[in-house]
Amino acid sequence: MMCEMSLRFRQLQAFHAIIETGTVTAAAAQLGISQPGLSNLLAQLEREVRFRLFERQRGRLVPTPEAEVLYREVETVVRGLDHVAQAVTDLQNKQAGQLQIASQHSISFGYMPRLIARFAADRPDMAITFQSQYSSKIQEWVASGLFEIGVCERPLLHDAFNVHAFHIETRIALPLDHPLTVYDVLTPEILDNTPFIVMGPDHMTHRRLRAAFAEAGATLNARVHSHLFRNLLGFVREGMGVALLDPFALEEEGDGRFTSRPFAPRILMDMVVITSKARPLSTVGRAFLDLLLDDLGKIAVKDSVRQANPSNA
């Protein structure tokens, strides 16, 4: 009684679009094909699975319970294809250079390009690949040998890295005309109930900020949530509140639309420079890593640039 069925991806994609949009016509538009084409795909699929996926009620399609169960599985597959496409464009953007460096977004706009430029000045014929990404992606890339050197935040997800840890002290960014600019150092007490622009709740610094406020018995008034330091700054510029930022994002202070103050108690960002344990560093890689660590020593919190083992969590 077992019979061959050949679920084709196109059919699942069609099915997915129909459930999502509610009608065949709209689904066809979403996929950029004609309505009869989609009708066919659906008919094929229903013939092959041998149960109804939709009740035809008064000319409309109403998903059966079976369809809803199936949809959950199909969802994973169809959405997954988007992820693959994204991965492909990420990989396409990587040029083949002699030295590959990836760093987390917040450090990628001002600091890293400047350092790389300085490094490349003495080496005119060397090609360097530099890319900005999320911390987890950077770790994946360095682990797989796609990039030689990565700069990202903790936590580390694998154990495949040589790790150089350093810590960056965060500061509070405020609009120029903010009343609290009169203080030299800001504390939770001073900032009690002040509108705050914060990172998503899963980010380290957010949790530490919240803890600092709780400790001081102050209220953290989280007005806007965002997920890139760079975005927070935009809101600060617009005067919507204050934000806790890393000094790299604050480099643009010169634009004169916001300023910054230290925060007490200090909140540090746990950052790391990683290289792959699996393959040894190239000569240029070594040279750049030395420059990077040396330079970070000037910015980072004292005594925090050192060799260290990866600590997960």
Add this chain to the structure above:
Amino acid sequence: MMCEMSLRFRQLQAFHAIIETGTVTAAAAQLGISQPGLSNLLAQLEREVRFRLFERQRGRLVPTPEAEVLYREVETVVRGLDHVAQAVTDLQNKQAGQLQIASQHSISFGYMPRLIARFAADRPDMAITFQSQYSSKIQEWVASGLFEIGVCERPLLHDAFNVHAFHIETRIALPLDHPLTVYDVLTPEILDNTPFIVMGPDHMTHRRLRAAFAEAGATLNARVHSHLFRNLLGFVREGMGVALLDPFALEEEGDGRFTSRPFAPRILMDMVVITSKARPLSTVGRAFLDLLLDDLGKIAVKDSVRQANPSNA
């Protein structure tokens, strides 16, 4: 510079198979197509993504770092298709009946069929769908309206159910010639270091069993792990050890190759009969539910068949 790329699923499937098997020839066999066909798909994919996925070294394919990064994304998608196929066959096995009942495996061999037979005796022209599945799948099916009545174990994963809780007391099954058959009730002290056949460590009863042994300062000697009560029984029959089982599995006691004893402290299985909050029970559904709850009252631990709210975890 952005150019159109049309990642076809078949190409990803090909890529996935090649990475998995290591050679094109083997991958072709796995997918059931010819080697040149696969070679073509790979060539297409490499042309479209515009970076090498494999180095051709001495006639063999060696994945590039890019390929390994891509593989992780592709993996999700391709494996997902298998899940969809599995879901489809699950759904195909469901017949269209007026009354749909699903129950967890352990209760599905003896008890439920017998009860359903009794119920159907008075109603000769009624079609009933009955299916045995894992607890989580049963919940999904009842939640989506695919089945009217489900019998499964806690924990409940949604809040979409009307819940009737009951508790089943487990017993220790032993081979007939086991020395411990001389006891009327078995305790952790008596069973200290006795070879045990146990459920996987994620199952409730396993954790409680372990706790009971720890409390008594006895050693739980887990000799075999399995994941279906029915399987445990097979090992007991073979004399490999004793096992903690629900009374439904023990119904076959008549076969004379094992026996059972109560265990102290009592270990109960948290079970529930669920129906969907979303749609009201049909008349037959109501009737069967009444019969089921009434009958469970005779088997279950006293005072434990009652209406209750779902409690998660």
Add this chain to the structure above:
DNA sequence: CACACATCATAAGTTTTGATGATGAGTCTT
């Protein structure tokens, strides 16, 4: 060294699948 047997790539030809546009039937609105 020559032979058998792997590997992957290419070419040409066939079958299957996907999509189109025209058409029709049903439902709801106005």
Add this chain to the structure above:
DNA sequence: AAGACTCATCATCAAAACTTATGATGTGTG
């Protein structure tokens, strides 16, 4: 009853997927 929707069906055609046949290259063996 017209018009704007829905979805299904048909004939048709192009693109994709697969086939067989063949060649180039590499490896291991007597």
